[in-house]
Amino acid sequence: MRTLRRGAGLVALMVTALLLALLPTTAAQAAGTGEQNWCAVQGIASPEAHRAIDAACAEWRARTVYTWGGGHGPAPGQSYGTWDLSSPSHFEETALDPQTRGFDCSGFARWAWSRAAGYDILGGGTAWDMYVNGGRKYQQVHGAGGGKPAVSDMQPGDLVYTAVGGQVKDITHMMIYLGGGYVVEAYQSQLPIRVIDINSRISDNRLVGVSRMPQGSPFTEPTGYDGTLQVTWGTDVAVRQHPNRSAGQVTRLSGPDIVYAKCQQRGERVTAEGYTNDAWTYLSNRGGWISNIFLRGPAWLPEVPTCSGSDYDAQIGPGGGGNATQGGAYGTWGTDVALRSQPSTVNGTTVARLAGPTSVAVSCQMHAQSVTSEGYTNDAWSYLPQYGAWITNIYLKGDAWLAGVPACDGRGTATPVGAHAYSTWGTGVTIRSTPSAGAGVVTRLSGPTGVAVSCQKHAESVTAEGYTNDTWSYLPEYQGWVSNIYMKGDAWLNGVRNCVIPGVS
Structure with missing residues (x-):
């Protein structure tokens, strides 16, 4: 930011800056209704609102798409969606959402305002949850006489909620107000985030209400609320x-x-x-x-x-503890065994150390950095959910690759909803943008890798490694396709659905 000189010139510059700040609003209001090809704050806004809108508009520029349930992971950010099973038409509309990363309307607002506030202020609930459960975190905006607000009562960064009939109990959608009569929203499966005239979204009495997010000291996080x-x-x-x-x-x-x-x-x-x-x-x-x-x-x-x-509270009462967290129960051996943030002794930081043999839950395993210790060499690592960390399989009682434990996906995160854990084989295996040997290369797998498979389909026939197969699997974490020749299992993977759903093109 430039440093302005004091004096009369400063006043002139401030007036000019104010007029320039108001110009986008005037232009927006004159632009009429419909979708717009820009995304920015319109008018004067708080620093918090600027940060929220900047984060939202970055997703607009990236053409991030709507996916039902997207943005509702443990922390704010893009995530894979899921199917909307509330009706056949909704299921058809969301058929590809489990293999699509993005946001739904409330996940989008959650992400934008987490960037503005510095923490997950909205939480992972639905639009209805966010409207009715704000409490001390944010406030409702009211119009004249305490009724529903008009557009003129709204400020940039406000969250706008809608429903057929305009009743709180029926809230189904929310948007971020940019100012000047426009909102930015994630609005329909597989379509990118858009900027649109607010009047086209609140007509026919669809407006339910508006929430105003933190705007400085009145909403400063109180002491004692750590975590x-x-x-x-x-x-x-x-x-x-x-x-x-x-x-x-x-x-x-x-x-x-x-x-x-x-x-x-x-x-x-x-x-x-x-x-x-x-x-x-x-x-x-x-x-x-x-x-x-x-x-x-x-x-x-x-x-x-x-x-x-x-x-730590040692008063766990009768009934003891156990290993009831996700995953099967296994036992470690050895002393002072390191658990790491990543499946690597080089890149993974030490999360905890096990002083001696310990009962642990193992949710999945994957091939990663090869480790030599205690006279063994192994490249398999297992994820321990109760520690949120990885352990080399050298220190787990059992085979080098644990029988019955599924493979983690290729990025070492939880398998997306609707996907199945499998493993590839071979080296230099190509993941492609479409199910064709001539399609663009997304990435290459240097060796056997645990992957998540969301669906499979018949496409181009491929001959390699002495096999011929026309089946390809979609790997959502890589957003690409691999020939089933390189998947451990049958030519058509048992239990994995067809990417082409009956009734859906």
């Missing part, structure tokens, strides 16, 4: 003094709520809502413990640290 922001689910959920069911109640959560997870540990095993888990999380803004069953996300939250030192 990672999470969202609960269920109703009448108990928060307890210790990580066990018999401990005294601190409070009860009446419905989905925003909470702060300071740390998590193994406590008493709990079975509820069809799940069994022994992971508990300490909520700093509630002053007590909650079973991870009632926190949205995996059984062990990867972004929440393990309780240690004075934060």
Whole structure:
């Protein structure tokens, strides 16, 4: 930013800057309705609103697409979608969403405002959740007499909610207001984020309301609310003094709520809502413990640290702990065994160390850096979900590649919804942009690799390695295709769906 000189010239420059700031609004209002080929703040906005809109517009420029359920992972950001099973037409519309990274409307708003606020202020809920459960985090905007706001009451960065009939209970969509009568939105499966006239989106009494996000000191994060922001689910959920069911109640959560997870540990095993888990999380803004069953996300939250030192609570009650986290139970051997953030002794930092033989849960395994230790050499690593870390299979009791444990996908993350874990074989295997040997190269796999397969289809016939096959598999983490010749298994992978869904082109 330029430094302006003091004096009369400063006043003139400030007036000119103000007029220039207002010009885009005037231009936008004169542009009429419809989709626009620009994305930016229109008019005067707070620094927070600027950051949110900048993040949103970066996705607009990247032509990030809508995918149903996208953006609702443990942390804000693009994620794979899922199928909308509410009706046949919705299923047909979202058929490709499980293999598409992007955002839905609320996941998009969540991402933009996490960049503005510096933390996950909106949480991972639906548009309805975000409107009704804001609490102290943000406020509702009202119009004259306390009714619904007019467009003139809105400010850049505000979140606009809509529903057929304009009722809170029916909220199905949300958008980010840019100012000047325009919004940016993720709005339909497989189509890119767009900028459009707000009046075309709130006509026919579809406007429900508007939320205003933090705009400076009135919304500064209070002290004592340390930890990672999470969202609960269920109703009448108990928060307890210790990580066990018999401990005294601190409070009860009446419905989905925003909470702060300071740390998590193994406590008493709990079975509820069809799940069994022994992971508990300490909520700093509630002053007590909650079973991870009632926190949205995996059984062990990867972004929440393990309780240690004075934060660890040894009062786990009767019923003990166990290995009820996701994955099968295995045992380690050796002493002072390092668990790492990545399957590598070079690039992975040490997350924890196991002092001696320990019972662990293993969710998946993959081929990565080759390690030589204790007289063994192995390139297989296993993911331990309760630690959020990797261990070389050298220190796991069993074979070099654990029988019955699925392969992690090629990036070492959770397999996307609707996908299946498989493994490739061979070296220099090419992943292509379309199912054809002549298509563009997305990447090459240097050796056998654990991959996630979302679907397969018959396409160009390929002859290689002494085999001929016309089946190709789609690998969502790479957004590319591989000939099934290089997939371990049958020519047509058992259990993997056809990419072409009946009734869907």
